[in-house]
Structures are given as C-alpha cells and as structure tokens.
Amino acid sequence: MKKITLCWFRRDLRTDDNTALFYALQQEPEVLPLFIFDKNILDLLEDKSDARVQFILQKVGELKSFFEQKGGSMLIKYGKPEEVYPELLGEYDIQAVYTNRDYEPYAKKRDGGIEALLKEKNIPFLTFKDQVIFEPGEILNGSGEFYKVFTPFSKNWLDKFKKTKTQPLSEPNWKNLAKSSPLPEISLSEMGFLPSPIEIPSAIADQDIIRHYDENRNFPAKKGTTRLGIHLRFGTISVRKLALIASQLNETYLNELIWREFYMMILAYNPQVVEKAFKPAYDHIPWRNNEQEFKAWCEGKTGFPIVDAGMRELNTTGFMHNRVRMVVASFLTKHLLIDWRWGEAYFAKKLLDFELASNNGGWQWAAGTGTDAQPYFRVFNPDSQTEKFDKDLKYIKNWIPELGTNSYPKPIVDHKFARTRAIDTYKKALEQ
Numbered sequence: 001m002k003k004i005t006l007c008w009f010r011r012d013l014r015t016d017d018n019t020a021l022f023y024a025l026q027q028e029p030e031v032l033p034l035f036i037f038d039k040n041i042l043d044l045l046e047d048k049s050d051a052r053v054q055f056i057l058q059k060v061g062e063l064k065s066f067f068e069q070k071g072g073s074m075l076i077k078y079g080k081p082e083e084v085y086p087e088l089l090g091e092y093d094i095q096a097v098y099t100n101r102d103y104e105p106y107a108k109k110r111d112g113g114i115e116a117l118l119k120e121k122n123i124p125f126l127t128f129k130d131q132v133i134f135e136p137g138e139i140l141n142g143s144g145e146f147y148k149v150f151t152p153f154s155k156n157w158l159d160k161f162k163k164t165k166t167q168p169l170s171e172p173n174w175k176n177l178a179k180s181s182p183l184p185e186i187s188l189s190e191m192g193f194l195p196s197p198i199e200i201p202s203a204i205a206d207q208d209i210i211r212h213y214d215e216n217r218n219f220p221a222k223k224g225t226t227r228l229g230i231h232l233r234f235g236t237i238s239v240r241k242l243a244l245i246a247s248q249l250n251e252t253y254l255n256e257l258i259w260r261e262f263y264m265m266i267l268a269y270n271p272q273v274v275e276k277a278f279k280p281a282y283d284h285i286p287w288r289n290n291e292q293e294f295k296a297w298c299e300g301k302t303g304f305p306i307v308d309a310g311m312r313e314l315n316t317t318g319f320m321h322n323r324v325r326m327v328v329a330s331f332l333t334k335h336l337l338i339d340w341r342w343g344e345a346y347f348a349k350k351l352l353d354f355e356l357a358s359n360n361g362g363w364q365w366a367a368g369t370g371t372d373a374q375p376y377f378r379v380f381n382p383d384s385q386t387e388k389f390d391k392d393l394k395y396i397k398n399w400i401p402e403l404g405t406n407s408y409p410k411p412i413v414d415h416k417f418a419r420t421r422a423i424d425t426y427k428k429a430l431e432q
Contacts, residue, residue, distance in 0.1 A: 001093040004032045004178050006075075008099040010107070012130050012235035013059040015066055017168040019128040024098035025172040032092075032178040033067055035060045037078040037191055040106070045349075051196035051318055052230075052352060057188060059236055064185075072177030076186050082113055094123050100130035100235075103268045104356050131235055132261050133157075133166055133243050136268035139261075146269045147262070150372045154258045161247070168240050198318050200352065201227040203237045205245055214252035220309075220321035221394035226253075227319065229353025232260070263361030266371050273360055275341075277369035282376075284429040285369075288337040296412055297332055298346055300399070303411035304382040306390060307331045309399035316399075318352035323389055329366035330380040335418040337425060340367035368426065376426040379419045 005028035007021050013035075015021065024031045042053065064074035077084045088094065097118060102111070115125040129135050139156050140146060147153035188195060209216075209226050216224025231237040239257065246254035267273060277283045296302050300311035310324035320328070325347075332343045344363040348354050364370025368378075390396055393403070402408045 001091070002030070002178075003093045003095055004030045005095045006034045006088070006092075006097045007031055008097055009033060009035045009060075009063065010099065010235075011102055011233070012100045013056070013063060014236050014238065015063065015172070017238035017240055018100070018172075018235075019130040019169065020098040020100045020126075022169045022172045023126070023128060024096075025174065025176045028096060028098075029176050030095075030178040031098075031176050032072070032180065033063065033074040034088075035063070035074065035076050036081050036084050037076070037186065038110075039078065039080045040110070042191060042193075047349065048192060049194040049196045051198035051200065052234075052354075053191070053193050054188060054196045055200050055230065055352070056234060057186070059234065061185070064183075067177060068182055070174045070177055071179055072174075073180040073183045075183055078186055078191055081110055082117070085114055085117055089121065094118075094121075096124040096126060098126050098128070101127045101135065102131070103136055103264050105267075105271045105274060131232075131239060132264060133161060133239060133257070134261060136265045139265065146265055148371050150259065150262050153262050153265075154255065157258050157261065158254075161243070166240050166243065168238060168244075198352070200230060201319075203228065203231040205237065205242055207245065207249060210246060210253050211249045213250045217252070218323045218389050219395075220324050221390055221392070221398070225322065229351075229355070233353050233355045259361075260355075260358055263357040266361060267357040273364065273370070274356070277367075278364055278371045278373075279369055281430050281432075282367070282369035284432050285337075285426060286429060287339040289339055289342070290336065293336050293412055294332075294338050294342060296409070297328070297336065297338070297343075301409050302331070302413075303409040304331065304335075305393070305396045305400055305403060306382050306386045309396045312399040314347075314350050318350060320351070321395075323385075324395075325362065326366055327380050327382060327385050329363055330374075331382060333363075333367040334379045334422040335413055335415070337422060340364060340369060376430070377423050379422055381415060381419075383415070 005024055007024040012018050012020065045053070060076060064076065067074050102108070111127070118125045134157060139153060139160065141152065205228060206226060209224065213224065216222045228237060228242065232239060243254060243257055246257060266278070270278060297307070297311065300308035300315065302308055306324065307328050310320050310328045314320040329343055332338050333340050340363045344359055347359055351359070361370060365373040368374060368376035386396065397403055400408065
C-alpha cells in the first residue's frame with residue numbers, strides 16, 4: 001500500500017493561508033488532500049436543491065483542479081466519516097491526518113471518534129486553529145472563565161489581536177503533494193441533490209464596502225455589507241486576512257468578526273444552547289406557536305412590509321440583510337410569541353451563510369433568552385425600523401411589488417397589542 005499523509009478539508013475550502021494544509025506540506029511527504037461529503041449532515045437537509053451543497057461541490061472541484069495542476073490530486077468521498085476512514089485505512093498506509101479544528105457539537109464528536117479510531121492504529125491526528133483568530137479558551141476573564149458579556153470579551157480580544165500581530169501563512173511546499181493521477185469526481189445526482197438556481201456572492205473582500213461599513217450597514221437598500229458570510233462559513237476566505245483588512249479600514253466591521261467568535265465561544269462552552277435558552281428561566285415562556293401565523297411569517301405574508309420583505313429576500317436568495325434579520329426575529333418571538341427555535345430552524349434551512357453558533361446566538365439575542373441579549377421588554381417596532389432604515393421603501397418595494405394594493409395582506413396582529421402581550425407574557429414567566 002502507498003504511504004500517504006491525509007489533509008482532511010472541512011470548513012476550510014481554500015489553498016491559501018490554510019493552516020492544516022500548510023503544516024502538512026511543510027512536515028510530511030506524500031500529502032493527499034481529502035474531502036468527505038458527510039452523509040450525517042447531508043441526510044438532514046430537506047431541500048434537495050440546497051445551494052450550499054452545490055457551492056461546496058464547486059469549491060471542492062476547484063481545489064481538486066488546483067492540486068492536479070500542482071501534480072497531485074484530491075480524494076473526494078461521499079459517506080459517513082466513521083465509515084469512510086476504515087475504508088481508507090484498507091486502501092492506504094496512512095502516516096498521519098492533518099485537519100483544522102471545528103467547535104460545533106457534532107464536529108467535536110465526529111473528530112473525537114476519528115481520532116480514537118486512528119489512535120488504535122498509532123496514526124497521529126493533528127489539528128490546527130484556522131477558522132478563527134482566537135478559539136474558545138484563548139479569551140477568558142480574570143477568573144479564567146468564559147465571558148458572558150460581549151463588550152469585555154471584545155476589549156480583551158482586540159488587545160490580544162494587537163499584541164499577537166496575526167499574519168497569514170506563506171506559500172506551502174507544493175512539492176510534498178502525493179504524486180497522483182486525477183482521482184474520481186462526484187456529482188450532485190450521485191448524492192441525491194439537484195442543481196440550485198441561487199447565485200453565490202463572490203469571495204472578494206470589497207475594501208470600499210468595508211471602509212464605509214459603519215455608515216451603510218443598517219440600510220438594506222444599500223450595497224453596504226460584504227456578503228462574505230458563506231465564505232467564512234466554509235472557509236473559502238481566510239479570516240486572518242479579513243481581520244487584518246478590517247483592522248486597517250473599519251472597527252465596526254472588525255467588531256462583527258469578534259461577535260462571530262464570541263458566539264462560537266458561547267456554543268463551545270454551552271452546547272446546551274442548541275436546544276435550550278442560555279438563560280434557563282426563559283425556558284418557562286409559554287410560546288403561542290400558532291402554525292398559521294408561523295406559515296405567514298415564513299412566506300412573507302404578515303402584513304408588516306419590512307418583515308415580509310426580509311422573508312421574501314431570504315426565500316429567494318438565501319440571504320437576508322442583518323438589520324432585517326433582527327427585525328424579523330424580534331417580530332416572530334415578540335409579536336407572535338413563537339418559539340425562537342422555530343425561527344432558528346427556518347433560518348438554518350434557508351440561509352446560505354448559516355453557521356450554528358451565530359444563528360443560535362442571533363436568535364437568542366432577539367428573543368432575549370441568550371447571553372448579553374436585548375432585554376425582553378425591548379420590542380422592535382417594524383414601522384419605526386422602516387422609518388429609520390428604509391424610509392423611501394426602496395428595499396421593501398423591491399420585494400413587495402404589490403404593496404399598497406388589495407393583494408397585500410393586512411397586518412396579522414396589532415403592534416401595540418402584541419408589544420404589551422409579549423412583555424406581560426415574559427414578565428409572568430420570569431416571575432415563576
């Protein structure tokens with residue numbers, strides 16, 4: 001059997017500034033890149049034309065072509081990692097496995113299982129920090145505990161970032177790629193998926209957008225956000241490079257990257273937040289969970305234009321502007337008193353940039369149930385949000401052409417009534 005070292009790609013679908021790839025190629029001969037289309041994850045997807053699967057397939061194909069140009073190839077598998085690895089052990093004499101760390105509960109369990117399997121064969125499983133600047137455990141308070149409030153976390157993060165002077169890695173040693181003829185491809189149809197019509201934004205960090213991010217980010221009709229979420233999610237862009245650009249151009253944008261790491265840290269230390277409120281008392285809230293109202297929210301037919309515009313943008317493009325995300329989440333949890341987990345699950349299905357930690361953190365923030373969340377008695381007024389951020393209705397009319405006609409539904413709830421009901425319901429639940 002051929003001796004090889006595997007470099008296992010997951011949320012790091014790029015060749016530049018990729019930590020595991022860099023060190024594998026620096027230290028090991030015969031490095032064979034590997035990607036597994038994980039059935040444990042794919043089998044949970046209801047939409048068989050999920051654009052994210054098509055995006056991953058495209059990026060993995062680009063990686064494979066790149067490695068072939070360098071004289072190597074890429075091994076692409078479809079299956080459950082715990083079943084794929086025993087097969088690989090039968091096909092290759094594996095010397096080591098290099099990979100970048102992931103902090104989500106499933107990923108940690110998966111990696112623990114693969115590490116144990118390899119340990120039985122005395123094969124090193126080497127992991128590296130790559131998808132964050134600082135991983136859970138690196139930014140702690142004076143007592144050595146994780147932060148529950150964002151502001152002191154961000155101050156500590158920034159202080160460490162300035163002192164660390166994080167820099168991207170240099171060019172890897174491509175000579176150490178395993179010499180290989182092109183290995184088999186895999187298609188969407190082989191995995192049971194269909195092509196998607198949704199377009200993915202490019203992975204280019206538009207410096208002009210970042211430079212003016214603080215001025216434009218709250219206005220959904222403007223091209224004021226980078227739309228790099230999906231690229232951070234799947235690692236098609238280096239977070240180190242992006243953070244360095246942000247630190248030179250716009251503190252507000254850098255702050256968003258810190259929020260991302262704050263929520264990753266919260267999830268890593270509190271995996272229970274996937275199912276439960278970060279603040280346990282909030283699990284007593286008696287959600288109404290009206291299915292017809294939830295359906296109207298999902299379809300963008302609530303009669304509240306900014307809410308409906310956001311949901312239609314999401315359903316059509318797989319994206320929703322961040323300001324509007326807060327408005328629609330507040331509306332679902334406060335105006336309709338529908339469990340934040342319902343909204344979180346819907347976003348998970350539809351968002352191209354879905355990332356468990358940020359999605360969970362954002363929803364729990366909006367519902368008032370999370371760490372450092374908005375207080376329960378703060379209820380966004382959709383009309384005042386429209387007045388502030390889409391005064392000319394440019395964004396709304398783009399997604400609701402029937403606005404002002406009989407075709408557009410009347411509001412499914414009165415704002416003043418809903419606000420009072422939400423505050424009273426939360427207050428009573430928290431007094432238990």
